Amino acid sequence: MNLDFSDEQKQLRDQVRRFLKGNCPPAAVRAILEGADQYDAKLYQGLADLGVLGAAIPEEYGGVGLGHLELCVVAEELGRVLAPVPVASTVYLGAECLMQAGSEEQKQEWLPKISAGEAIGCWAINEGSGRMQPSKVALSFDGKTVSGAKAPITDGEIADFAIVLAKEGGELSLCLVDLSGKGVTRETLDSIDPTRGQAKLTFDGTPATRIGSAGDGWHIATQVMDRAAILIGFEQLGGADRALEIGRDYALERMAFGRQIGSFQAIKHMLADMYVSATLARSNCYYGAWALSSSAAELPIAAATARVSATNAFQHCAKNNIQVHGGMGFTWAFDCHLYYRRSNALALAIGSLSTWESLLIERMSAGNVEAAA
Amino acid sequence: MDFNDTPQEAEFRKEVRSWLDANAPKHLEAELKRASFGSNGLESEDPIKASKAWQKKKAEAGWACLHWPEEYGGGARSAMERVIWSQEEGPYSVLSGLFTIGHGMCGPTVMEWANEEWKERLLPPLASGEEVWCQLFSEPASGSDLAGLRTKAVKADDGSGDWIINGQKIWTSGAQNSDWGLLITRTDPDVPKHKGLTMFFLRMDSPGVKVVPIKQANGASGFNEVYFDDVRIPDDQRLGDVGNGWKVSLTTLMNERLSIGSGMSTGFPELFKFCMDMEIDGEAATANSGVRSKLAQFAVKQSGLKYTGMRAISALSKGETPGPENSIGKLVAGATMQELAMYALDLQGEAGVVWDEDSPQNGRFQAMLMRSPATRIEGGSDEILRNIIGERVLGLPGDIRVDKDVPFKEIPTSGKAKA
Numbered sequence: 089m090n091l092d093f094s095d096e097q098k099q100l101r102d103q104v105r106r107f108l109k110g111n112c113p114p115a116a117v118r119a120i121l122e123g124a125d126q127y128d129a130k131l132y133q134g135l136a137d138l139g140v141l142g143a144a145i146p147e148e149y150g151g152v153g154l155g156h157l158e159l160c161v162v163a164e165e166l167g168r169v170l171a172p173v174p175v176a177s178t179v180y181l182g183a184e185c186l187m188q189a190g191s192e193e194q195k196q197e198w199l200p201k202i203s204a205g206e207a208i209g210c211w212a213i214n215e216g217s218g219r220m221q222p223s224k225v226a227l228s229f230d231g232k233t234v235s236g237a238k239a240p241i242t243d244g245e246i247a248d249f250a251i252v253l254a255k256e257g258g259e260l261s262l263c264l265v266d267l268s269g270k271g272v273t274r275e276t277l278d279s280i281d282p283t284r285g286q287a288k289l290t291f292d293g294t295p296a297t298r299i300g301s302a303g304d305g306w307h308i309a310t311q312v313m314d315r316a317a318i319l320i321g322f323e324q325l326g327g328a329d330r331a332l333e334i335g336r337d338y339a340l341e342r343m344a345f346g347r348q349i350g351s352f353q354a355i356k357h358m359l360a361d362m363y364v365s366a367t368l369a370r371s372n373c374y375y376g377a378w379a380l381s382s383s384a385a386e387l388p389i390a391a392a393t394a395r396v397s398a399t400n401a402f403q404h405c406a407k408n409n410i411q412v413h414g415g416m417g418f419t420w421a422f423d424c425h426l427y428y429r430r431s432n433a434l435a436l437a438i439g440s441l442s443t444w445e446s447l448l449i450e451r452m453s454a455g456n457v458e459a460a461a
Numbered sequence: 462m463d464f465n466d467t468p469q470e471a472e473f474r475k476e477v478r479s480w481l482d483a484n485a486p487k488h489l490e491a492e493l494k495r496a497s498f499g500s501n502g503l504e505s506e507d508p509i510k511a512s513k514a515w516q517k518k519k520a521e522a523g524w525a526c527l528h529w530p531e532e533y534g535g536g537a538r539s540a541m542e543r544v545i546w547s548q549e550e551g552p553y554s555v556l557s558g559l560f561t562i563g564h565g566m567c568g569p570t571v572m573e574w575a576n577e578e579w580k581e582r583l584l585p586p587l588a589s590g591e592e593v594w595c596q597l598f599s600e601p602a603s604g605s606d607l608a609g610l611r612t613k614a615v616k617a618d619d620g621s622g623d624w625i626i627n628g629q630k631i632w633t634s635g636a637q638n639s640d641w642g643l644l645i646t647r648t649d650p651d652v653p654k655h656k657g658l659t660m661f662f663l664r665m666d667s668p669g670v671k672v673v674p675i676k677q678a679n680g681a682s683g684f685n686e687v688y689f690d691d692v693r694i695p696d697d698q699r700l701g702d703v704g705n706g707w708k709v710s711l712t713t714l715m716n717e718r719l720s721i722g723s724g725m726s727t728g729f730p731e732l733f734k735f736c737m738d739m740e741i742d743g744e745a746a747t748a749n750s751g752v753r754s755k756l757a758q759f760a761v762k763q764s765g766l767k768y769t770g771m772r773a774i775s776a777l778s779k780g781e782t783p784g785p786e787n788s789i790g791k792l793v794a795g796a797t798m799q800e801l802a803m804y805a806l807d808l809q810g811e812a813g814v815v816w817d818e819d820s821p822q823n824g825r826f827q828a829m830l831m832r833s834p835a836t837r838i839e840g841g842s843d844e845i846l847r848n849i850i851g852e853r854v855l856g857l858p859g860d861i862r863v864d865k866d867v868p869f870k871e872i873p874t875s876g877k878a879k880a
Contacts, residue, residue, distance in 0.1 A: 089470075089778050090463055091771045157462065336855050351858040353844070356851035363850055364789045368765030371786070375768045378462040397761040445757035446750055452760065453737060453747040 091374050097161050104165040107138055112169045114423050117283050120172040121426065126246045126276075126285035132173040136205025141179055145187070150200030156315075160377040163319045167326030167402075170430050172283045174208045174243040176323070176437070180316040182209025185251050185262070188315075189300040189308045194264055198249060210247035211316075211438070212238040212265075212289055213309060219443055222260055222306050229254035229263050229296060233271075237290045240277050242437065244287030252296065259303035263296040270294060281433035283426065313438045314391035318376035321391075321398035324434050325373050328366045328401040331427040335359055335409040342413075355412055362405045369394075369401035389455065392448035399435045399444070406431035464771075466545075467778065473542055477549045480522060485553050486515055493552040509638055512559040516590025526564055526588040533572065533580060534588030541777045562634060563587050563594030567643045570713045571662065574700040583641070583662075595639040595665070596713065597630040597687055602874070604632075604838075605845050607645075608654045608707060609864075609872070612689060614646035614661070624648075624661065624699070626669075626692040632839070636672045636685040639665045643713065644694075645706050650870040657869055658706030663694045679831035725794035728801045728829055729763035732756070735805060735821055746808065755804055762797045766790060785854040791836070792846045799833035802826050 093101070111131050120128060135141055144159045145151025159179070166175055183202050186195050201207035215224050215238055227236025234254050244250070250265045265272075271292035279286040300308050336359055339350030349355050376394030379387040406427040410417035417424040435441055466474055489511060492503055503511055519525045520534060527543045529535020538546070547554060557564075568587050572580060586592040603609040612628025626646060636642070642665050649657030665672070669692035674682040701709040736746040736756060746752050769790070773783035805826035806813030812820075816827035837843050851857045864872045 089466065089771060089774050091768060091775045092462070092779075336857070339857060347861065348858050350851070351860060353848070353860070356855075356857050357844070357847040359855055359857065360847035360850040363855060364793060367769060367786045367789050368762060368793065371765045371768035371772055372761055374462070374772065375764065378464070381462060392757075393761055393764050396757055397765055400758075400761070442750070442754055446753045448757045448760060449747055449753040452733065452756075453745065 091371075091378065093157060093161060093377075097157055100158055101161045101165060104138070104140065104162055105168075107134065108165055108169045108171065112171050114169075114426070117170045117172050117423075117426055120283045127174055127243070128172045131171065132175075132208075133205045135171075135173065135175070136203070141175065141205055142199075142203030144179075145183055145199050145203050149195055150203040152203070156319075156381045157377055159319060160322045160373070160380070163322035164326035164329075167323030168330040170283060170327065170426055174210075174246060176316065176320055177211055177243040177247065178202055178207070178209040180319040181211040181312060181438070182249070182251060184315050185211075185299065185308065185312040186264075188312055189262070189304075190264070191297075191299075194297065194299065198264075201248075207248040208243060208246050210241050210243045210250045210289075212241050212244065212250040212252040213438075214238060214240060220439055225253055225255055225260055227252065227254045227291065229256045229261055229298070231256070231298075232295065233293045234263055234265060234291045234296045235271075235293055237288060239275075239288035240279070240286040241289050243285055244289045245274050245276055245285050250289060251299065252291070253305050253309055254296075256298075256302050256305075260305035261302050262299040262305040262308050264299050265291065265294055265296045279433065281429035283430065284433060314388050315380055316438055317391040317395040317444070318373070318380045320434060320437060321369070321373045321376055321394040324398035324402040324431070325366070325369050327427055327430055327434070328362075328369060328398070328405040331402070331405040331409040331424075331431070332359065332362045332366055334423065334427070335362065335405070335412040338413055349412075358408050358412065362408055365401040365404045369397045372397035388451050389448065392444050392451060395444045396441065396448060399441045402427075402431040403435055470541065470545060470778065474545050474549060477524075477546055480524065481549060481553070484518060484522070486511065486556075489556075490552055493555045509559065512556045513590045515553060515556045516560060520589035525590070526568070529568065529572070529584070529588060533584035534586075539777075541774070544774050544777060559593060559635065559638065560587075560590055562596050563592075563641075566596055566713045567594040567641070567662075570643060570660075570700065570709060573712050574660070574709050575662075579698075587641075592640040593635065593638050594641045594643065595633050595636045597633055597636075597642045597644040598710065598713075599632045600629060601631050605842055607710070608658065609869075610645060610647060610658070612644075612646045613650075614648050614659055614694075617693065622696040624694045624696065626661075626663075626689040626694060628689050630687040630689075631675070631684070633672075633685045633687050634683060636665065636687050637674065641665060642670075642687070643700075645710050647869065648703055648706075651868050652704070653866055654864060654869045654872065655707045656704055658710070659703050660700040660706040660709040661694050662698050662700065663692065667692050667694070669693070678834065679828075681832075725766065725790055727759065727763045727766065727794050727797040728805075728826075729759045729797075731822060731825060732759065732801055732805050735826075736808070739808065752808070759797060759801050759804075762793055766793055785850075788846065788850055788854060791840065792843055792850075795833065795836035795843065798829055798836060802830035802833055806830060 111134050116128055116131060139152040140162050142151035143154045143162060144156050147153040179202065183199060186198055198207055214220055215226060227234060227238060234252055238252065247267055250267055252263045252265050254261055254263050271294040273290040275288040277286040277288055339355050339359060340348055342349045373394045376390045379390035410424045410428055413422060413424055416422055489503065492505060516525060523536050525536065526534060527536035527538040527546055531537045568584060571583055587594060598607060600610045600612060602611060612626065612630060614624045614626050617623040617625050642663055644661045644663055646659055646661065647657050648659040669690040671688040673686045675684045675686055676682055733756065736752060739746045741749045769786050773787050776783040809821060816824050820827055852859055
């Protein structure tokens with residue numbers, strides 16, 4: 089039994105952590121929050137140069153050819169520092185989708201650029217408010233072009249390519265769209281977490297190629313989102329752990345009634361409960377990492393498990409980190425709201441908490457009762 | 462990452478399996494699998510006899526107390542081998558419940574603090590299950606605040622050196638079946654509370670010891686009160702120095718938390734099965750979105766505990782010390798079990814109030830509902846566990862203790878409600 093990362097993977101974690109300490113301090117996150125840029129381009133290029141973006145991409149497509157466990161390690165570190173970069177859109181979703189279902193030509197064209205940090209992707213599935221479901225897709229694909237609108241799309245404003253879920257005849261297909269093509273309109277959307285950009289994309293006869301077979305779009309999208317759910321789960325885990333640490337440190341520093349506030353049980357127990365959430369999430373994410381790296385049959389259940397648990401943990405730790413800080417936690421100057429914003433934005437990415445709760449039980453029911461033990 | 466054994470682990474597992482296959486009391490398997498909450502579920506045989514017989518058989522073959530040295534009747538096995546044994550023993554491990562406190566807590570304390578003669582006398586029959594031990598710590602007025610205990614030990618005035626014990630203990634599991642007890646007493650009320658304690662062990666059939674079962678809130682009687690009325694204990698049965706009882710008790714309590722890989726149940730597999738078998742509005746309950754949300758939240762707690770245990774086992778397998786993450790086990794399991802039981806009754810509608818043999822799964826969820834408050838208190842209450850996580854894992858400051866430097870006899874013993 090070895091439900092842990094290897095020494096080499098832990099070394100990679102240390103290396104990425106050091107890099108992010110120098111290149112992604114809170115000031116870098118704030119620069120995106122308060123400035124005009126949609127992401128930190130210098131940081132993103134640095135991650136590419138470090139080999140992080142191509143960690144799980146095979147060498148024949150310009151990647152580093154490590155694996156998904158390495159990508160999990162990286163994701164946790166990016167989550168800890170709230171890195172304002174389009175890694176989830178481009179790597180966990182874009183590259184994963186191409187590796188899972190893309191044609192040789194599609195892979196040759198985009199994977200090397202993804203690895204090098206030269207192409208940013210976006211995952212254009214959603215259309216408007218309400219739970220994501222097949223019946224809501226109106227955007228159409230005629231075999232050569234797509235027309236319609238998608239929103240909200242994370243990183244839609246800065247992306248070079250989009251993976252679009254479209255109606256083809258009566259069925260759903262997944263399409264690859266080069267966003268430099270004609271008929272693309274982008275509109276920035278304001279959001280609860282401006283450190284990650286949201287946009288509306290409108291297509292009007294924009295050239296597109298299908299990914300996989302016609303009618304296979306929802307199936308492929310589901311598989312890709314399962315894989316991404318584990319990686320985003322690791323980002324949430326990193327964020328939860330860091331929010332807990334920030335809260336703990338403040339509880340040690342801050343004095344009230346003549347004592348460190350961490351000596352009050354009301355505060356101590358709140359922090360203990362945050363530790364419990366983060367620990368459950370870590371263990372569930374490790375289960376997800378194992379399933380992802382070994383493409384186990386349990387992957388769909390492990391993905392939903394990791395995702396639900398990590399969402400719980402990050403939301404819990406981020407909101408209670410503010411509570412531990414009291415009024416200071418609600419100031420713009422303290423970083424607590426950055427974690428609160430990201431935790432609530434990530435809770436909705438690729439399907440909300442209730443969507444994943446539902447998927448988990450649907451999948452467990454389809455398996456057998458043994459799965460519950 | 463993988464869930465595979467190392468070659469040595471696989472070899473050991475094979476050895477365990479083949480011994481169990483040839484020796485386990487298979488005629489009891491079905492009954493033991495139905496076990497729940499404090500009872501080992503046996504009806505066809507006397508549960509105490511069955512437990513002792515299985516323990517003796519294990520001891521004779523070297524499978525008892527795997528973590529103890531061989532000279533005291535143990536198996537001298539590694540922590541990882543212990544984990545593998547407990548995974549393989551499966552339903553038969555229910556038969557070890559009678560010995561949990563003796564093997565897990567009293568034994569290690571005796572091993573650390575008793576003299577060689579006593580160790581040779583006490584430990585082998587404890588390992589083999591011939592003698593059962595209980596732990597006499599909690600009192601009516603000292604639960605979480607264990608060091609506030611009031612059971613008195615004073616030197617006999619006849620010059621024998623013996624100690625005379627008077628007082629009362631409570632929540633003593635298995636006292637009625639025990640041959641020996643590990644007893645913490647107050648020997649000096651004039652010094653601060655932690656400094657005036659002394660530890661002893663005694664025969665439970667000593668004159669003046671009276672065991673009275675407690676009728677619990679759920680109607681069952683798993684615990685006891687134990688009264689001491691001028692009970693005489695030879696000084697030779699003292700563990701550690703006079704006044705050093707707190708330090709000795711820490712050995713016992715540290716061992717209480719060392720149960721690795723014995724993942725506690727939350728009741729989720731049973732709830733899931735119940736939902737698979739029931740319908741709401743003409744469709745499976747598991748298709749209902751409200752049910753799904755609730756079940757998913759229970760599911761991730763269950764699996765989080767399971768994989769937390771596996772992370773600890775992974776550390777053991779590599780020869781490392783597991784991290785503090787296992788400290789969340791009882792805190793999560795107890796609270797989850799209680800919420801889960803309430804939800805299972807909710808799904809039964811108004812009929813959830815009925816608790817009889819026709820209730821779903823023989824009334825398992827009703828029993829869980831009524832037993833779970835104790836799980837959140839016994840062996841460290843939820844609040845004590847949060848203090849431990851806060852202070853030892855997160856490094857937060859301890860509470861300010863107003864009774865720290867006060868002689869024990871001057872500590873107030875009752876508050877007063879405002880009129």
